[in-house]
Structures are given as structure tokens and as C-alpha cells.
Amino acid sequence: MSYSFDTLKLHAGYDPKDHNHAVSVPIYQTTAYTLETVKRSDDLFYFDSSDALYTRLSNPTSDALEARLIALHKGATGAVSLASGMAAVTYALLNVTAGSGRILATARSYGGSVDSLEQVFSEFGVKYDLVEDPDDVSSFEKSIREDTKVIFIESISNPNATILDIEEIARVAHKHNIPLIVDNTIATPYLLNPFDFGADVVVYSATKGLSGHGNVVAGAIVENNKFDWNNGKFPQFSGKPYFLRSQQQKLRSYQEVFPETPFTGRIRSIYLNYLGACIAPFSAYLVILGIETLSERIAKQVSNAEKIVEFLETRPEVLWVKHPHAKGSRYAALAKKYFPKGAGAILSFGLKGDANTRRKFLEAVKVFSLQANIGDAKSLIINPSVTTHIELNPKLQKAADILPETIRLSVGLEDANDLIEDLKQSFDVAFHEK
Numbered sequence: 001m002s003y004s005f006d007t008l009k010l011h012a013g014y015d016p017k018d019h020n021h022a023v024s025v026p027i028y029q030t031t032a033y034t035l036e037t038v039k040r041s042d043d044l045f046y047f048d049s050s051d052a053l054y055t056r057l058s059n060p061t062s063d064a065l066e067a068r069l070i071a072l073h074k075g076a077t078g079a080v081s082l083a084s085g086m087a088a089v090t091y092a093l094l095n096v097t098a099g100s101g102r103i104l105a106t107a108r109s110y111g112g113s114v115d116s117l118e119q120v121f122s123e124f125g126v127k128y129d130l131v132e133d134p135d136d137v138s139s140f141e142k143s144i145r146e147d148t149k150v151i152f153i154e155s156i157s158n159p160n161a162t163i164l165d166i167e168e169i170a171r172v173a174h175k176h177n178i179p180l181i182v183d184n185t186i187a188t189p190y191l192l193n194p195f196d197f198g199a200d201v202v203v204y205s206a207t208k209g210l211s212g213h214g215n216v217v218a219g220a221i222v223e224n225n226k227f228d229w230n231n232g233k234f235p236q237f238s239g240k241p242y243f244l245r246s247q248q249q250k251l252r253s254y255q256e257v258f259p260e261t262p263f264t265g266r267i268r269s270i271y272l273n274y275l276g277a278c279i280a281p282f283s284a285y286l287v288i289l290g291i292e293t294l295s296e297r298i299a300k301q302v303s304n305a306e307k308i309v310e311f312l313e314t315r316p317e318v319l320w321v322k323h324p325h326a327k328g329s330r331y332a333a334l335a336k337k338y339f340p341k342g343a344g345a346i347l348s349f350g351l352k353g354d355a356n357t358r359r360k361f362l363e364a365v366k367v368f369s370l371q372a373n374i375g376d377a378k379s380l381i382i383n384p385s386v387t388t389h390i391e392l393n394p395k396l397q398k399a400a401d402i403l404p405e406t407i408r409l410s411v412g413l414e415d416a417n418d419l420i421e422d423l424k425q426s427f428d429v430a431f432h433e434k
Contacts, residue, residue: 005072005190009291013067019060027285028052028060046247047257047269056276057268062284068291069222072189073202077225078261080268081218081284085185085205087277088219089113090120091267092181092203093152097126098236101149106134106164107399108157109183110205111389114396130399135330137168144176149233151178155194155338156186158374159348159384159408160322160401163334170198179227185209186344186375190298197338200227201263208375211290212297216283223263229255237262244269297377297413302342304379304419305411311420312349317427319350319405345411346374348384350403357430358383358407364429367414367422379412379419 003011014025033052035041043049052058066079082088089110093103103121107114107130117128129148133139140151151173153164166182173180179200184192188209194202204210206218229237240251258265272278279287290297306325312318313327324335324343335343351358362370368381372388382388385397385404392400411419 006295008071009068009294012071014064025061025064025285025288027281028055029281030059031055042247047244048247055281056278057273059281059284061281061288062279065279065284065288065291066220068288069189069220072291073193073195073222073224075193075195075224075226076202076222078258078264079220079222080264080272081206081220081279081287082272083219083277083279083283084217085203085207085219086112086116088203088205088221089152089183090116091271091275091277092201092221093121093126093150094124094271095236095263095267096150096179096181096201096234097121097124098234099125101126101147101233102145103128103150103152104131104140104143104148105129105152106131106154106157107392107396108134108160108162108401109152109154110158110185111384111392111400113152113183114400115391130396134162134164137165137172140169141172141175144172144178148176149178150181152181152183154183154186155192156344156346158186158346159388159406161186161324161331161344161346161348162322162401163324163331163338163343165334166194166199166338167197170200173200174198177228177231177233186346187339188294188298190294191302191339191341191344195224200224206287206290207373209298210294210375211287212294212375212377213286213290214373214376214378216286216290218279218283218287219277220287221264221267223261225260225262227263229262237266298345299341300413301345301411304414304416305345305347305409306342307416308409308411308419308423309347311423315427317352317431319352321347321349323347346408347411348406348408350405351407351430352405353430355404358405360433361407361426361430364426365422366425367418368409368426374408374410376410377413379414380410382408384408 044053062081069079070076170180181201182194182199185205202222204220244252254266255262309325312321324331
């Protein structure tokens, strides 16, 4: 049978009969696994078996999480779960560049992702370019150089909830024989499956909407094995390292060993194995629990966010509101195409006044929580220019359209009226109390 998203998020990738009939996915809190026989040991160490060998590489709990993520992304063939969203971004980009070439990205990505291009990838011999106008697809094409290896974008940006034309950007990437990697953290697979629009690899900070309760740090990379890694630009996939040899001592490439999952297979055998950002079994369990309520949470959060957008547009203290649901948003048409169920629960607005006004406003909230996370079941608030995006210099902040007056909201599951009342009283404190 072909099951729907809401059935898959509860059942995919797990059979109780394989786990002592446990209804809930067990937490396999173990370092290693009994090899039993020399034959089984050989099969494991020579990649002829996918059974768990050592928890740094795989674990039955994280295996269930990865299988579920594959099922929730129609067309996906492989996934690898990691210790954080930044590990997912870093490993994916390291895997595609392998110490050379350039990354083409936008300044609108998460501040840590953007700054890592300078602080981390430059140390590995990888350069980068930032698209001048991400809303103009031709800007991507103009920015591609001979040694560009990948285009990296976010499906919904943080904090301004901008949307890029993923399908057209994928077309540009494939025209130049490079993959498109999409960070789908804010959207989650409930709102968008980037593979439907040409993405080749999808990355997540599972810390955010996927888990949804602010209680775990985790990441994930998902692939669909449609990109041609043998097109001449990515020799790292066709190389035959000694450790991939067969039991008959024949040298093999990543594509020979992982025919359906060359991208995540290489990440698991190289970056996860040697850099070691493995997800803990308990963390994988918490992400699985979060995914079980993914649809219900995101749908309610989107509904709340849209109500708050409408409220903020009526307030004299507000300079502007940025979200595809806002009046006159330039992203309304793209939201209709890519996000028919709503364009996420992250939004920003400009607050009149000075830094002291912003301080008073932020410290006055009672239901919203002043913190740097997003995608929590609880509603969060922050001023990005001096917190979450503080590592970006003034030029990059301007390119990302993060102004000093920007206030970001991550809307949660509370009653929308209570959230609106909380904002009302915070406006009163900031603008009317002496």
C-alpha cells in the first residue's frame, strides 16, 4: 500500500517484530554490537551488511529515524542523522566540495552557515560566492564559475521568511552539472519536499521543527540519488579508497559500495566516521517522537503565525512585517506554488524606536520566551542583528536584510489570542510606560 504522510510519520521505518515487539522505538543505549561470528564480522567491516556495528556509524534507534525521514521525502533513497544541524550543513558541503572549488550561497541563510563559509571552508581550500540578488534566478546563473561545485539555499529563510524559486534554481544548477542542496529546516517535509522541485540533497537542523520541543540538538541529511556524480566534477565519488575494498580485496568506489546512497554513504564512511558528529540514541528517539506530531504542530503554528501577521499589520508601533502571508508580500506567488499549506511559523517585524525601546519590548513579554532557538512548541522572540546573526558583519547583515529594528518571532502552539495579548502588553510597556 501507498501510505499518506500522516501514516508514515507514525509507522515508517520501524517494525515492532524486529525489536521484541516494542510499540515505541526503543533507545539502543549501547556503544557496540556483538559480532557473533567471523563471517558476520567480515560482512560488517567490508560493507556487505548494513547491520549496526558501532554507534558512531549507526544504531537501531537512529536507523529508524533515518528510515522514517526517507519515507517522508518521496523519492529519497538515503539519509544520515547527525549530532546537530550545523554538522549536517558542514558534512553535506564538505562532501560535495572535497577540498576544492566554490560554494554558491546567499546571505539569507542561517548566520552560522554563512559565516562557516569564511571561518571553516576557507581552511579546507574551498571558496564561496554569495548571490547578489537571490530573488532573481539569473543572479545564480551569473554567479556560477568554472569551479563552482554546488548551490546551497534555504527553502524558507530565517528571520524574514523569504522564499526562493527552488525549481528554477535547480534548473540552473543542473544546467551547469552541479547539485542543489536545500536547507529545509523551517519548512520541514510536512510543508515542502524539496525533491519534488529538483533538489538533490536536503539538510535539516532537526533541533527545530522536526523535533519541535526544544529538548534535543540534532541534524539530518537526505538524498534522492538522482544527481550524476560521475559527470567529471566530483572525482571523490568515483575514487577507490583502500578501506572500501571487497572481501576479495578488489578496490571499489563509493558508487559501487553504495549504489542507491552514494552521497550519504560517503558522508557516513568518511565524515561521520572520522569527524564523529554522531547522533546519540536518546537524541534520535526524541526526534522520532517529535516527528510523530509533526503535521499537527506545524499546521497549528502556521495558523497562529498568520493571525499574528494580521495583528502586527494593524499596530502603529510596527514599521513593517515580513512573512509571505503579509499584505503585499513579494513572495505570495512563490508561497502559493511551494507552500500551499502555509509558509512556516517564522516571521519578523520592524519595531519603531531605538535600542532601548527594543530592550523594553523584549523584556516585557510574558508568554513569548526570549531565546535563540526556533521551531519550538513554545513561542520565541529575539532581536537577530545582535544575537543569532551577530557573526555577520554590517555588509552581510545588509545583504541578508537584517536591520537593527528587526524582531523575529518563532510562533508556537499557544492560543493565538494569548500570544496577541502578550504582544499588546509588550507594546504598551515599551511605548507608553515611563
